[in-house]
Amino acid sequence: MERQIIVDQIIDAGLIAIIRARSRAGLEEVCGALLGGGVRVMEVTMTTPGALEVIAAVANRWGNDCLIGVGSVLDVDTTRRAIDSGACFVVAPTFDPRVMEAAHAAGAAAIPGALSPTEILAAAEHGADLVKVFPANHFGPRYFKDLLAPLPHLKLAPTGGVNLETISEWFDAGAACVGAGSALVKTSLMADKDWDGLTTLAERFVEAVRQAQFGGSL
Secondary structure (H helix, E strand, O other): OOHHHHHHHHHHHOEEEEEOOOOOOOHHHHHHHHHHOOOOEEEEEOOOOOHHHHHHHHHHHHOOOOEEEEEOOOOHHHHHHHHHHOOOEEEOOOOOHHHHHHHHHOOOEEEOEEOOHHHHHHHHHOOOOOEEEOOHHHOOHHHHHHHHOOOOOOOEEEEOOOOOOOHHHHHHOOOOOEEEOOOOOOHHHHHOOOHHHHHHHHHHHHHHHHHHHHOOOO
8 A cells, every 4th residue: 555545544534543552462352343443543552562463463354444553663673573564654752764764665654753843843854644743641732733833734643632522622723633542442441351342432532533523524
């Protein structure tokens, strides 16, 4: 899949489910439950044991139905191994041009993390497909409005502080999409293997994003 198509699909979906767990057990079921709730973009962080195996399994099983990516990437070797495993986008907590270049060279989208206006603009000018504003919860949606006033071309995605109550605020402030972690992929639901509960919660997130993007219109 071409990189621009990947980026367009991420923005169209509007939501990246961030999967971070202490164990690999049950993570394929987690992804299946999210997909059942309409989530079309998922990120498995490298802080999760067996992350690459999960990415490979999801890519092989549901690659035609969703985009699977890798998160918490800090180096080029991890970038390449994740893409070889099936990741089509690479998310980092920081801006490292080498990671971005490795992702692009392999045809994957690059979503580096940045916080200050200088870091965010540098990442965008270096070719970031989206910029992950992290940690966004300490600044809130107003920060996006302030950034986008002089820099309206930026494509920003907040992580941290994204939940059912704040989704509309982030989109109103100009977010291209949002990343939802523990508010969506709840530890309690995973621990209880409550896949139906996770699917129901995913449906609520997907609907909240749709409402924020389109005001309920199709």
